[in-house]
Amino acid sequence: MKERCLLTDTLFDPAAAGHYSAAEWDLLLRQARAANLLAQLGVRLAQHPAQTEIPHSVAQHLRSARLIVKRQNRAIRWEVSLLQQALYDLAVPIVVLKGAAYVLAGLPNSDGRLFHDIDILVPRSALKEVEARLRRWGWRSTHNNAYDQRYYRRWMHELPPLQHIQRQTVLDVHHSILPLTARLHPDPGKLIANAVADPANEDIYWLAPEDMLLHSMTHLFHDGELENGLRDLVDMEILLNHFGTGKAFWARLTERAELLELGRPLYYGLRYVERVLQRAIPAETAETASAWGPGWLLGRLMDFLFLEALQPAHTSCNTLSTSIARWMLYVRSHYLRMPLRLLIPHLVHKAVVKEGNGEIEIPKGLRKIIADADKG
Template sequence: MALIRHPEQARALDSVGWDVTIRQARAAGLLARLYGLLTARGLLDAVPEAPRRHLHEADVVARKHARDVRWEVVCIRRALAGVVDRVLLLKGAAYLLADLAPARGRVFNDIDILVPREMLQDVENALQIGGWVFGKLDPADNEYYRRWMHQIPPMTHVARQTAVDVHHTLVPLTARPRLDPQSLRDSARPVPGEAAIDVLAPEDMVLHSAVHLFNEGEFGRGLRDLCDLDLLLRHFAAALGFWERLAARAVALDLTRPLFYLLRHAARLLETPVPAELLASPLGRPAAPVLALMDALLGQALRPSHASCRDGMTGVALFLLYVRSHYLRMPLRLLLPHLLRKAYTRRFQDE
């Protein structure tokens, strides 16, 4: 995966090297990203024809995906006209509409929007009228979402089979960092050229993605998410004073810990140009033994999920991170019954 960091190494790869690269990039969901990087540096012609086709095919899919997302956003905006004045997009859809670097070659499965909590019921109703429905959800899961989560259960459009996640804040209600979603909405920015579409301010966007990556236990594609963040940081860092604003905002929102992990691992794995003084600062740094453990776990989890670079540790590391991220979200008294129930239903379904 050194190629993501140093695309110019493409020139040195032989046919066997490309064989491994394409397989790893496919497993990590990074084929289209690689296509974008190589194209941007004029290196695509250095790729032999057979692997180049796979890169190109991934780009075809990514562009189709971008069209779908744009259309879906139009449909959501139309459905919510009259309920909310503006639609605030999060994550993948925000990157895409705001034309930010991580959108290039990124495929994601749902559109995330942030609405005021007091508008939830109206938004839900309007989406249902527009053809979005809740999937099959047992009452306990529904209850779990409604009471503890930062979003309502995902809704899927009956005809297009596209999913929308309606958030009312960025972290679960039980999570230890609590934050005020109103301040996020207040700093949101309009998307140029799009009617009534907003995205989070740059610092908030980075912090949200960091929370999502390091607190939510979805590490299957962790490396890809970290690459997204790397691109975001490089992009935003071009603006004067970005790093200072980022650090200040993390303090204001009580998100210094995820920011610490993000900067540390982005700098380590992807050579993200984080200012040295920020890396060395005590901001969000955990105690030394915790830090050593997390370094080991995250180092494992952030590898591409392909057999050629997976060893016995990765499964354990992923499991521990899954547990850790639940612990961050829920008080312990809630955590154990939930995990037990999850394990039980899973086993039941297997039989």
């Protein structure tokens, strides 16, 4: 059963929430939680005078979600400082990506954003030393079977994910932003050369504003990570609002897309930020980007797929066609990641070998009120 997507409506027009019934608030919070946008919704509503009309229980959930983000962001700064210590005498640039970068750079989307892993990009030439050093400081590989290790090391743009043995934080060490086997080949050297140095931490960098957006768009539209699709689209919208105050930014955005060969992801990013979140794109930029778009027929198909898949992952917004769209985009992302002669054996292997299931790891403290495995 498909109901209105209250979440995207409300993110676009927070003032509308002032007139919501209890049942509408209920649905809104369910959609926001499913889309991992509860804290972001709290931020939007707080920026708006309609705030005074938020029912008490709703406000408690929004406040709780924002407290978790605050705590996460404190922890991220600490974690990055430990990373810096671990890699200090290698003296290589460590470019922090995505969620952690938004926090360090103090960007406005970080107030309302939850994420799980820390992603960093390092020069490929330093990869071996970085990995050895991280191992010494307590980070261990989480994918311990030979197939996964080989898969990551030969074809992917990152090491198998690392987890810290004490703090359990997960770290993805990238040497590029797309797999080595992918159709697009943005040069990581150009990203690193253009990165912004953290004034507070030596060797710590984040991507330049344009590159940050291009990376986010590439990740969403070419890497098939759609479970947080709407959240990532909201990131783009906030970053475009934040950086896009002058003409110069928009000109640099298209220049960098050209240079990094990321025109197509830019086209999709701008299109769906506009279509889903109703953020107007300057005519000149849209014009330039349209040259990187797909042909008419493929364009219609991608519209159908992305407009479905970018709905919140909640039953109220999802129909059969949403599932089909997500599945087709998943297949597409694999197709974009590697040529079929590599992809087919890989998918066969994944289908045959049973993977760990999707449950989350329950924090130790909480286990005692759920089922205390330690103390029978």
